[in-house]
Amino acid sequence: MAEVGRLAGVSQVTVSRALSSPEKVSPETLRRIRDAVNQTGYVPNAVAGALASSRSKLIAALVPSITNIFYSSSLQAFSDIMREQGYQIMLSETGFDPEREEAAIAAHLSRRPDAIMLTGVRHSAAARRMLLNAGIPVVEVWDLTETPVDCCVGFSQGAAAEAAADLALASGYRHAVTVTAGNERAQRRRDAFAARFETAGHGPVERIDLGPSATLGLGREALAQLVERGLRPGTVVFCSSDQFAHGILVEAAARGLAVPKDVAVIGFGDQDFATATEPALTTIRIDRQALGQAAATALIQRFAGFPGLDPVHDVGFELVRRGSA
Amino acid sequence: MAEVGRLAGVSQVTVSRALSSPEKVSPETLRRIRDAVNQTGYVPNAVAGALASSRSKLIAALVPSITNIFYSSSLQAFSDIMREQGYQIMLSETGFDPEREEAAIAAHLSRRPDAIMLTGVRHSAAARRMLLNAGIPVVEVWDLTETPVDCCVGFSQGAAAEAAADLALASGYRHAVTVTAGNERAQRRRDAFAARFETAGHGPVERIDLGPSATLGLGREALAQLVERGLRPGTVVFCSSDQFAHGILVEAAARGLAVPKDVAVIGFGDQDFATATEPALTTIRIDRQALGQAAATALIQRFAGFPGLDPVHDVGFELVRRGSA
DNA sequence: GTGAAAGCGCTAACAT
DNA sequence: ATGTTAGCGCTTTCAC
Numbered sequence: 001m002a003e004v005g006r007l008a009g010v011s012q013v014t015v016s017r018a019l020s021s022p023e024k025v026s027p028e029t030l031r032r033i034r035d036a037v038n039q040t041g042y043v044p045n046a047v048a049g050a051l052a053s054s055r056s057k058l059i060a061a062l063v064p065s066i067t068n069i070f071y072s073s074s075l076q077a078f079s080d081i082m083r084e085q086g087y088q089i090m091l092s093e094t095g096f097d098p099e100r101e102e103a104a105i106a107a108h109l110s111r112r113p114d115a116i117m118l119t120g121v122r123h124s125a126a127a128r129r130m131l132l133n134a135g136i137p138v139v140e141v142w143d144l145t146e147t148p149v150d151c152c153v154g155f156s157q158g159a160a161a162e163a164a165a166d167l168a169l170a171s172g173y174r175h176a177v178t179v180t181a182g183n184e185r186a187q188r189r190r191d192a193f194a195a196r197f198e199t200a201g202h203g204p205v206e207r208i209d210l211g212p213s214a215t216l217g218l219g220r221e222a223l224a225q226l227v228e229r230g231l232r233p234g235t236v237v238f239c240s241s242d243q244f245a246h247g248i249l250v251e252a253a254a255r256g257l258a259v260p261k262d263v264a265v266i267g268f269g270d271q272d273f274a275t276a277t278e279p280a281l282t283t284i285r286i287d288r289q290a291l292g293q294a295a296a297t298a299l300i301q302r303f304a305g306f307p308g309l310d311p312v313h314d315v316g317f318e319l320v321r322r323g324s325a
Numbered sequence: 326m327a328e329v330g331r332l333a334g335v336s337q338v339t340v341s342r343a344l345s346s347p348e349k350v351s352p353e354t355l356r357r358i359r360d361a362v363n364q365t366g367y368v369p370n371a372v373a374g375a376l377a378s379s380r381s382k383l384i385a386a387l388v389p390s391i392t393n394i395f396y397s398s399s400l401q402a403f404s405d406i407m408r409e410q411g412y413q414i415m416l417s418e419t420g421f422d423p424e425r426e427e428a429a430i431a432a433h434l435s436r437r438p439d440a441i442m443l444t445g446v447r448h449s450a451a452a453r454r455m456l457l458n459a460g461i462p463v464v465e466v467w468d469l470t471e472t473p474v475d476c477c478v479g480f481s482q483g484a485a486a487e488a489a490a491d492l493a494l495a496s497g498y499r500h501a502v503t504v505t506a507g508n509e510r511a512q513r514r515r516d517a518f519a520a521r522f523e524t525a526g527h528g529p530v531e532r533i534d535l536g537p538s539a540t541l542g543l544g545r546e547a548l549a550q551l552v553e554r555g556l557r558p559g560t561v562v563f564c565s566s567d568q569f570a571h572g573i574l575v576e577a578a579a580r581g582l583a584v585p586k587d588v589a590v591i592g593f594g595d596q597d598f599a600t601a602t603e604p605a606l607t608t609i610r611i612d613r614q615a616l617g618q619a620a621a622t623a624l625i626q627r628f629a630g631f632p633g634l635d636p637v638h639d640v641g642f643e644l645v646r647r648g649s650a
Numbered sequence: 651g652t653g654a655a656a657g658c659g660c661t662a663a664c665a666t
Numbered sequence: 667a668t669g670t671t672a673g674c675g676c677t678t679t680c681a682c
Contacts, residue, residue, distance in 0.1 A: 001676070013652075016675095017677095026651060043435055049677070051657095052676045053676080053678080067397045107413060108413070109368055110368055217597065217601035220601055250601065272538075276540070276541045276545055277575065335668075336670085349667075350668085370658090375660090
């Protein structure tokens with residue numbers, strides 16, 4: 001920066017000004033400085049800038065898994081908006097593990113991000129403490145709570161599952177099975193669905209709990225298992241993800257079972273393939289883009305000094321009825 | 326840090342040592358410093374550390390799209406290894422756009438990362454210049470070139486597509502159609518497949534070029550279109566992604582077409598569902614984990630001072646023959 | 651509109 | 667094993 005200044009015949013400070021607030025520098029000087037920047041191939045050092053100004057223009061983002069479309073697509077929407085505002089994203093995966101999350105939070109906070117985005121509202125006590133001490137905006141996504149660290153953007157997992165149960169009951173299904181991936185959010189939906197279904201006097205709800213990742217193949221196996229146990233007529237299967245639901249459709253077709261007559265299926269997520277399966281999936285749609293955008297907006301508002309604005313933002317869900325239930 | 330030192334009765338430098346190289350500090354002092362750290366809730370400032378040491382422990386990673394499982398899963402493997410080594414990831418998406426890539430490179434380099442991972446080997450001239458000037462290790466993934474900026478880890482898109490064409494020819498298919506997503510890597514595979522197929526005297530290869538994202542629904546539409554045009558017996562469809570291939574299977578089933586008899590399908594990617602479709606997908610498997618890991622390893626070797634080690638690393642591909650072709 | 655001086659919170663080099 | 671000194675490359679403040 002000093003060298004650029006020498007070339008342009010000004011001091012180092014003026015170069016700094018020309019780069020960060022060009023309007024404070026005379027047009028003529030600005031021109032000379034820009035020429036000098038191009039000549040030298042000068043690349044500003046944002047590390048030094050961050051240290052001097054204590055604004056890093058970095059946002060920390062923590063997601064359980066980047067390969068899970070739920071999180072990657074909301075993160076995409078989030079980071080698109082942040083990038084437009086001149087922020088960059090530091091990313092970590094937590095693998096649904098509070099301890100890994102805690103370690104990641106510590107690591108990220110040491111880099112002095114201007115804000116942090118977390119997935120979920122359950123964090124270790126130490127994590128909460130660090131976040132509070134950091135004194136930066138924090139947004140928690142994908143869940144709702146009355147007591148966010150700072151603010152949260154999500155929807156009620158329980159309400160979504162209950163809506164699915166209500167649809168199933170209203171459609172006359174009297175036996176229900178849940179097919180659930182091994183993560184806490186999915187399990188909460190499973191429990192809420194089962195509770196609602198059983199409260200209506202139709203239970204017990206059968207549970208099939210599967211591994212951490214929701215795949216088509218596991219969905220197929222789940223139906224195969226159900227059939228072997230003896231599939232009762234009027235059964236509806238509530239899946240923690242559209243992948244499972246799709247697997248059930250494929251297995252049903254392979255076995256000559258009619259959907260929804262022999263077995264009905266409700267998915268979760270309304271992923272891109274949900275309209276294109278045979279039959280199309282009845283599922284719970286989450287607007288993942290809107291979720292990510294709302295999270296970004298919440299942070300930007302906080303930067304602008306509206307810290308009190310809607311600490312809890314419910315983006316809702318939509319039960320989309322198609323052919324499978 | 327100074328305050329921690331005061332509490333522990335040592336100078337600020339000793340605290341710095343205790344934190345970064347504990348073995349250089351006496352056990353007793355170390356204990357006192359650790360106590361003081363816990364008491365104060367001190368969080369180290371990695372920004373200042375990076376400025377002073379000119380090592381940021383940050384890695385920049387640029388991918389076309391984070392929602393695309395090809396890139397997200399290799400990125401996951403990459404960042405897992407990097408995290409183990411104490412590095413954190415700054416992420417940007419380029420949307421397959423060289424200009425966006427150039428802007429992202431400039432933005433990331435100003436943060437002085439210790440290394441940078443790029444997707445693909447085609448970059449703007451300005452981007453190449455910046456990367457070279459940065460003087461840090463650079464790894465380009467998902468493609469191979471004789472002239473990497475620094476080193477590359479990938480496979481030959483052309484060779485993979487040619488292997489698929491050879492399989493199709495050997496299996497006796499005499500008409501071929503390509504179904505391709507709108508990105509440059511997919512298009513190179515399409516062209517290589519068509520060239521090989523036509524060179525064998527069986528052409529022309531029909532092309533169906535689709536939008537940027539590969540979905541099941543678009544795959545269905547592609548087959549619908551083909552059937553309307555008149556599907557010739559002995560046709561094989563080469564897809565740029567397993568999603569398209571799966572869509573073709575679904576549409577074929579809906580129309581009562583037998584696979585591979587009435588129409589054969591070759592996918593790309595060997596995604597998790599490829600074994601579970603009906604019939605299972607014949608596809609090209611890329612070990613995305615291995616790719617990400619190799620990229621991380623290449624950078625780590627460079628950090629350790631083996632700059633000359635294998636500038637070009639071919640992770641290969643595997644043609645997996647299942648039921649669909 | 652521009653410059654001089656101070657300092658952000660660390661690490662590196664050297665000294666003890 | 668520990669301390670002293672000098673900076674890393676910027677931004678901030680204050681002066682002109």
